[in-house]
Amino acid sequence: MAVAANPTPVPDRVSVRRALLSVSDKTGLVDFAKALAVRGIELVSTGGTRRSLAEAGLAVRDVSELTGFPEIMDGRVKTLHPLVHGALLGIRDDAAHAAAMAEHGIQPIDILCVNLYPFEETRHSGAEFGHILENVDIGGPAMIRAAAKNHAYLTVTTDPADYAEILATLEETGGETTLDLRRRLAGRAFARTAAYDAAIADWFAGVVSDGPRRHASFAGRLAETLRYGENPHQSAGFYRTGDKRPGVATARQVQGKALSYNNINDTDAAFECVAEFDPNRTAAVAIIKHANPCGVAEGGDILAAYHKALACDPVSAFGGIVALNRRLDAAAARAITEIFTEVIVAPEADEEAIAVVAAKKNLRLLLTGGLPDPRALGTTVRSVAGGLLVQSRDNGVIDDLDLRVVTKRAPTEAEMGDLKFAFRVAKHVKSNAIVYAKDRATVGIGAGQMSRVDSARIAARKSEDAARALLAEAAGREVAAGEGAEGRIKPLTLGSVVASDAFFPFADGLLSAVEAGATAVIQPGGSMRDDEVISAADAHGIAMVLTGMRHFRH
Template sequence: MTDIAIKTALLSVSDKTGLVELGQALAAHDIKLISTGGTAKLLRDAGLAVTDISDFTGFPEMMDGRVKTLHPKVHGGLLAVRNNPEHVAAMKAHDISAIDLVVVNLYPFRETVAKGAGRQEVIENIDIGGPSMVRSAAKNHDHVTIVTDPKDYPSLISELADNGGATTLDSRRRFAAKAYAATAQYDAAISAWFAADLKEDLPELLTVPLKKASALRYGENPHQKAALYIPTLPNLPEWPIVNGIAQAEQIQGKALSYNNYGDADAALDLISEFCDAAPTVVILKHANPCGVASGDSLIEAYKAALACDSVSAFGGIIAVNRPLDGATAEAITSIFTEVVVAPAADEAAKAIFAKKKNLRLLITGALPDPKRNGLNLRSIAGGILLQSRDGSLLDEQALQVVTEVKPSEQQMKDALFAWTVAKHVKSNAIVYARDNATVGIGAGQMNRLESARIAAWKAEDAAKRAGWPESRTRGSAVASDAFFPFADGLVTATEAGATTVIQPGGSIRDQEVIDAANKAGIAMIFTGTRHFRH
């Protein structure tokens, strides 16, 4: 017999949503209700008969409610195996009554942290008795039903109605699995708060609780399964909750794919670097920017970004740092685009995008702070790699000009623009920029020389398509995400027409590279900071 009739229920909830309706449904099956504190009061106010937990245990609540359900009559009633003669005998000997249903949700720990409460209030909102009851009931799910989520009340009520006041083993197993996940997430949030309280950026033991937000059609490829999960940690300085792509409002278009999420996140990460800049547009493909530009308007910036590599832009992701307007939306829809990410969009832009039913428009609100803290996680076989996010911004005071030629004001602006973009290009990264726009990007090559060559070649190809008399790398600045290990990459950049180079420095052959720059008569700047992106 796998169906268990509910005769006695213990209810103790922080979230009172749906409680009265549940209590009334239980009472309709003549189920005895045992309850605590505010839960008991609300049920009584609804006209339901309730036994206080202190009357059930014969022991008063004490220590400001810290001790009320931590009692043998509660846990004995939950943990007793009903078809075990020794357990049944112990219940009779100690006057322990069986509890068949537990409805519990826990003290609002995350919410207390989120509102900025003081340390003592946070501590007082660490639930002890609730998780103990949940775990006891879930362990004994062969005989006890445990419900921790008010969203599950309707299904419980329906099952009781369909089974004459009983629950099935299948449902009890599902409820038990959900209960253990709930206590695991609860404890993970407490653990994370303690780590933050102790200023531990990378604690010895780390649990990252995640909640499934949506199932995806598939992963990187159709034969792979995928889903979107979001963290349920409280908002902490070390791991701030950022309103990112996972929280963006999708205005229109078909559901985002696994690859869409990854690319849109990379685009948002890059555009956030320009949150305080002039109107800026990022065009990105396969997590690499293929065009970035700033201008007096979004449409001007879009045209300049597109000119960098209009071939790669087809089927790409676009992010902007200003509310999207109709003219820019019209230009964007002139070619196939997968996703557009914007802090806002006016009605004209929305109307234009509405004509493209598959194009996804994501509204993020304020862009994330590029300096924000956070952790990046990456799975490897047998483990997880974890690092703090690369939120460092360039300290212009720390820049070192190492060549005889010094950069002009415009050359320095171009160099800083190229450096900002290179931070978001897969290594080995080379970015040429001129007049607040990228003009050539080389990404993800096995050596830096090839990245420099590819970026120059793509710039030449763009010039031919546009009918320009020469490549826009002529007079450009070139950024390298890491040092030039040899002079050959720099020589390639100068042959492409770059007049300024910005790179971290730090190679044992730095002098060789400096000498090559001096020979070519160009300026070179060392940043002292590397930006690998693998």
């Protein structure tokens, strides 16, 4: 039933006489309580919070004295009582509310200091279901929401970071809170309970199979206010969800400038890409620019993999993100720092490598402590006007797929290794994606085109540019387009294999790859013209492998 708007004027200043404190995170608690007690503010508390305050020598009243009812059910029921919620919700300037408070002996509470059971931390600790469930706070959110709703009279805080702000206001006003402070803190309180409930709902969705959620919310805590978003006129912030998946959100930044919005986005893309390569099998490096790989390679070590990845597109690599699947060593660090690089992200780094990177004071070095599991379940979220698009993470891995050779010629062992490599990379290239690879390194990448033919042609052209750059480096001079065997530069794609993130709708995309010099192709298949494409491959002696899984990435 709707409730009529309260016509009672809202006071600007409220004197503080009583505070209820009940916290899990006791950071700064004793100092905050002491500052309140010095002002003659009565302290009321519960359980462990009360013990902490009493041990600090503070006079503190147990909430059971206030309610006349003991804590029961292992502390599950202690603040869910009319003498608590009446004290939080009573409109003090309303005659009927004031009469009810007087009749039932309800003593007003002026400050509510509550932070919640550590559900998010417990959820990600690997604890069993029952233990996680016990860390769902009930009384805390109820009190927080009550106090935030009645912020006309109450000051509510859910975060130790607010304590200094409250004390400063009390100092400035001689023991009163202002409406501006109470309103700002109420907004933060509602945001905190919303995030808490969202985390609980997200956890339940992960353990109970019930189809798409009828109501969805996603929570995070502000980790950093960013200078701006994708562009300088856009505001932005970086929020952590508490997910322990190794990556930019969990990494330790060893050095360098603060990360920008685009840095974070690109670093995430780079690290997820390089994680496709098992570090126990091979060293791998991914160089990313604008969320697209511009070079990816495997090698005997990180240095060799970096040089192979850089050769794919050395121009685009300038100002890029470099991601490694193994420890950063000094030799690789020296090579990477020879050109301007925005971020290096790796599971770990040698002390000597850290010292090498330190010479580039603006270069960010992030150490994650591990690699994300490409097979792990998870959720991705994207906003659209008026809604959210929610999907499970693309955790398809080529090693788990049933690959089918559909052409007369089967790929050689070397070609099959390169095909699998190329398809791993294609998963992380914006659609339409075409990836040429040779010797476990990309030699041409076409990304984000409206036509798959265009992606194939762009990749081949960039391959020719890269070949010219390598020739120029060897010759020590500029190399013209007309130089080279047969009057043109030989593109790196000659003798390569090619991966497509989705099927070829027509044979023209395949023929563009053939023209670029590809000898084998891997693609999902599933087009109504698969037979036409396979026939074209057979006509040109090309081996073709179908994966049955596509990797659109928008």
